[in-house]
Amino acid sequence: MRWLTTVFLLSCSLALSITVAVSIRPLELIVKHILPEGHSVVCIMDEGTNPHLYQLKASDLKILNGADLIVLVGFEEWANKVADMFADKTVVFADGVFEKDFEQDEHLWLDPVNVLLFSHKLMLRFSQVEPALAEKFEDNWQDFSKRLLEKLWLWCERMHHLKGKTIVEVHSALILFARRFNIGEIFGLETGHEQGITAKRLAELANLVKKGVARHILIDEHVEGSAALNLAKQFDLEPIFVDLMGWEANDYLELVDSIVEKLASIAKMVK
Numbered sequence: 603m604r605w606l607t608t609v610f611l612l613s614c615s616l617a618l619s620i621t622v623a624v625s626i627r628p629l630e631l632i633v634k635h636i637l638p639e640g641h642s643v644v645c646i647m648d649e650g651t652n653p654h655l656y657q658l659k660a661s662d663l664k665i666l667n668g669a670d671l672i673v674l675v676g677f678e679e680w681a682n683k684v685a686d687m688f689a690d691k692t693v694v695f696a697d698g699v700f701e702k703d704f705e706q707d708e709h710l711w712l713d714p715v716n717v718l719l720f721s722h723k724l725m726l727r728f729s730q731v732e733p734a735l736a737e738k739f740e741d742n743w744q745d746f747s748k749r750l751l752e753k754l755w756l757w758c759e760r761m762h763h764l765k766g767k768t769i770v771e772v773h774s775a776l777i778l779f780a781r782r783f784n785i786g787e788i789f790g791l792e793t794g795h796e797q798g799i800t801a802k803r804l805a806e807l808a809n810l811v812k813k814g815v816a817r818h819i820l821i822d823e824h825v826e827g828s829a830a831l832n833l834a835k836q837f838d839l840e841p842i843f844v845d846l847m848g849w850e851a852n853d854y855l856e857l858v859d860s861i862v863e864k865l866a867s868i869a870k871m872v873k
């Protein structure tokens with residue numbers, strides 16, 4: 603009987619469930635690749651929120667407080683505050699080797715190579731939180747990285763017709779993505795996150811349309827509203843709906859897959 607109790611206690615100590623709080627959906631998808639079943643990921647921001655502008659609620663603080671680990675991109679308005687408050691359990695994507703990329707474009711998750719590196723960092727952090735599961739985390743990371751790398755070459759191939767082509771976006775989020783896949787220039791109507799669309803930028807777009815360089819405009823339906831659609835109409839640009847936050851994706855690979863397919867469809871049209 604005593605032996606059974608010992609076994610029971612041992613198995614309890616081996617299977618602590620961990621809770622990871624993340625700010626946005628793409629981080630949730632990435633974390634889920636590494637975290638085994640039975641552990642939880644809680645996402646702070648809901649569908650339809652603008653991740654650059656979202657303000658923390660009291661209930662969010664409660665979630666962050668109760669989490670074993672907090673994962674942020676670094677572009678959240680409250681990223682520094684949370685990183686200071688929970689210094690020993692916060693991981694920020696934008697830190698360390700990603701700083702330079704982050705300065706160029708805050709949407710770090712849209713470069714799969716960045717995600718591959720960051721997921722390794724996450725795997726190591728999860729192992730610190732729960733050393734008994736270190737092997738499982740590593741297995742999951744290896745599986746994820748293998749699948750991601752296999753996809754990477756396919757994605758590259760799917761979009762090779764976009765080399766040198768200009769891609770118009772309402773909100774420029776695909777700069778790192780375009781650089782990684784050797785796509786042409788990204789023309790974002792909104793340059794900063796606080797500024798709106800300037801008259802100068804609209805005149806530049808009109809010029810691109812006139813020259814026949816721009817025929818499509820990428821719109822993220824979950825973030826941008828009807829104003830974006832009106833713009834498309836006004837400039838006679840075909841709207842291409844992209845899901846940059848992965849609300850319709852079941853995992854991170856699906857998130858990138860769907861963006862690649864949308865862009866590949868443009869590639870076909872402009873070939």
Ligand SMILES: [Zn+2]
Nearest residue numbers: 654709773775
């Ligand atoms: Zn953005």
